[in-house]
Amino acid sequence: MKTQKQNPNITIAFPRMGNYDIPAKYLLTNIFDVNIEDIPIITNKTIELGTRYSPEFVCTPFKYTIGTLIESLENGANVLIQAGGGCRYGYYSELQEQILKDMGYKFQFINLMSKGQKSLKKIYQELKKVDSNFNPIKALYYLIITIKMVKYMDKVDDYIRENIGFEVVPNSFINLQKEMLNSFYRSKTNIDLYFKYKFYFKKIKKIKINKPSNHLKIGLIGELYTLMEPFSNYELERELASYGMSIKRYTNVYYLLFQKGRMANKYVKYAKEYITYKMGADAADNIGRTKYLCKHNYDGIIHIKSTFCTPEIGAMPIISKICQEHKMPLLFFSFDANTSEVGIKTRVEAFYDMIEGRRQ
Amino acid sequence: MNEYYLGVDIGSISTKGVIIDNNNQVITSLYIWTEGNPIVAVKKLIRELKAKMPKDGKLLGIGTTGSARKLIGLMLGANVVKNEITAHAVGTLSKHKDVHTILEIGGQDSKIIIIDNGVVVDYSMNTLCAAGTGSFLTSQAKRLGIPIEDFGELALKSKNPVKIAARCTVFAESDLIHKAQIGYLKEDIIAGLCKSIVLNYLNNVGKGKKIREPIVFQGGVSKNKGVLKYFKEVLDAPIIVDDDSHLMGAIGIAIMAKKNKNHQIFELDATDVLFETKGSECSKCSNNCEVLKIYKDHELVDTWGNRCPKGSE
């Protein structure tokens, strides 16, 4: 038995990814009358734990997420929630539940997926188990606010990503963004949230930047978890911004939940000289984006993924081919738990030197 | 008085230093082992280069490159600190103006650089894994009890290189032990290792790159005749290995220090300075960053590794 704190109250925890723990926690606290564990920040310890208890050649997000679940259990969580995606991510839940049980923890595990698919019925049944007073009408109300919150977050995030490399006062974007998210978390109604969003977006747009008209622009594509969890990509976006480049990233939670269904087919059509079908997870999306970035005067493309991500591995040769045909500089990163940080910095610096040299 | 520039390339295995003049000519150079301690290695390097530098000259620029470039840049007060890809390209172009492809295999890293009209247009590095690099060769040489210096010569003797699975260091090592156990000739194993390095390099680093002549091969491993032989054989093309092939990064960074406008007169006094680093785990938040603090004469000059400002306090 591990050192799990005995906790008489129901306490929920879930894996984290970027800033999305804020809307997730918002939703859960408002629909349940239970504690929500503060999700521990991912640290070196998280990934050490995750690596120790994961199968050997599983993709890295498995290791990060199970690491967080273990840390949460140690902090007293007793209800765990895990979601999934369109690849083996959909199967994480069952194995993670088994591993944690074999380790000796006592908990209830809520898997939002059923056989790798989203299923509203299953989600409803599972949530009813956590709290028998669960009220679907109330949940729907807060779900709508949460979805809006994610949408606003992602919109602001897109703007920040394009401009943070040019901020005059260091950290001015990040600080204001933090303030905004805290204020979002305290929203009671849709209207309330909307005004907060308008207020802060205006403020963020007023942050002083020094952006030359001919600045370098790069597109960031790849596997979703690695793109969205900065710890897992060794804070690559921050590193890129420090060179004074504007960053375009398509993948975010709002895209995955509400736009992907429509866009994935469009991307396949758009890149029809290269592909005929969807290729699993976000592979076809990334191929379409590559062509788009090539055609729209970007200076370089960086593709990132976790080691062993099968769908992206399948897309990489095609992405390379498109970039070669368009003479577009391309950099691949495959991140694992113990990637050398110096190595990443060297590659980024050389990439910057190269695209800057090509400009001249 | 003559004007000179110092370039230092600190890799994981070896530390290289050159002093060049205004015509990019190498006045003096040195190649020593890093032995896991870049500070000690560079102090030794500077001491010896200082002794060899003509007395009539002054040093106007210092550049550092290689995996410890930042640390040593700080220590020497360098006016240019640049990554080794750019440095290698600049260095090679100074000697081979029309080069198209640079193959480079160093201690921890290997890279390919594609150049068009004197500009880097594409490059690629190994996927952050030591398989097929110099340190891998060195450790295997040790395992087989052969001095790394004799490795290349011995490989040339082989008529039937053994096939070694060198995609991954771990797999390669077990395969190597196995082949040695079941009685293959040592030279055939060594030749196999050299060939596998070439194949692995072309398959990993060189994948999808257009390798056009002239081709220059450099980095520490370029001194290995076995590896060179198999590069020629597999690529079926002439390959240039410069006498200074192991120094290209240092030459490149020295040239960049020369081109940099911030010239000043450097005294090579680093050998007398007390330069220390202290690694610790920052406990100011739950992130527990591994922080490295750099002290010059007991004074904190820089902090690395922290993800937030707290760690540098």
Added chain:
Amino acid sequence: MDKIKIGIPRSIPYYYFDKKWTYYFEKLNIEVILSPKTNKKIINDGLNYTNDEMCLSLKIYMGHVNYLKDKCDYILIPRIENYGVADQTCTNFLSLYDLVKNTFKVKVLNYNIVLSKRETEEKGFIKIGKSLGIKTSVCKRAYVYAKAMSEKDKKKKHLMNLKKLLSSKLKILMVGHPYNIEDEYVGLPVLKTLEKLNIEWINAYDFDSSITNKLSSKLSKDIYWKYSKELIGAIKFVEDKIDGIIFVSSFPCGPDSLVNDLVIRKINFPYLNLVIDDLDSLAGVETRLESFVDIIENAKAKS
């Protein structure tokens, strides 16, 4: 006019359709060129046309395509997405077609199976026949014939397996995808070694898939990969009749990385987990097989 020649890579999808394809094209009077058993050259060519992180099986597949590229008019590469929402495939089955099209300059004969969107196998077969200029009714008849013949073959295999279960030798269930188990360089050396050790090996995928598919839920309630389901379902089907299990997978197989780990946590058998990465390090496998057989022999002697 010469007969049309269709190239079939002897790798991944081939092992799920093999005879069905042959029967079908035979009926349509079309010549089939099957790539040879995997050999060193095929592997090396495969390595050249793939990237490092791809699974060994995919590397081998590309080697087979390379062999066929100038020997036939078309290469047959199906895309198999699912046989229903709970019967999906690994994403490599989805990308195979486009990957080949981008890597080689070849004409590809393709069909797409997405049962969740009513893209059936029958439609697929008729589509390839039609694209070769053959009348739908003829294609349909050929497909019915091919299907019936291949059902017969499958039944035979199932019966053979049942017979093997009665053997007095030590019995080991082989849990691995057919394209790995039957590959000359991945699984066959394992089988040959087992034969030398006087072991009766039984292939999990040779059992009737309609039985094994259902049984899989007893080991994993959430699994949604068709081919993995059929493998682990077989474990449940034979659990009281075998002495041990050998898992064979190619490095770094996505579904196997999770499914095998889960199954190993749930079974009460001696097992050996063989992950084949680099073909030149197969030598160590022999030692591991010998000691595994020792273990199950001892276990049996005790009971």
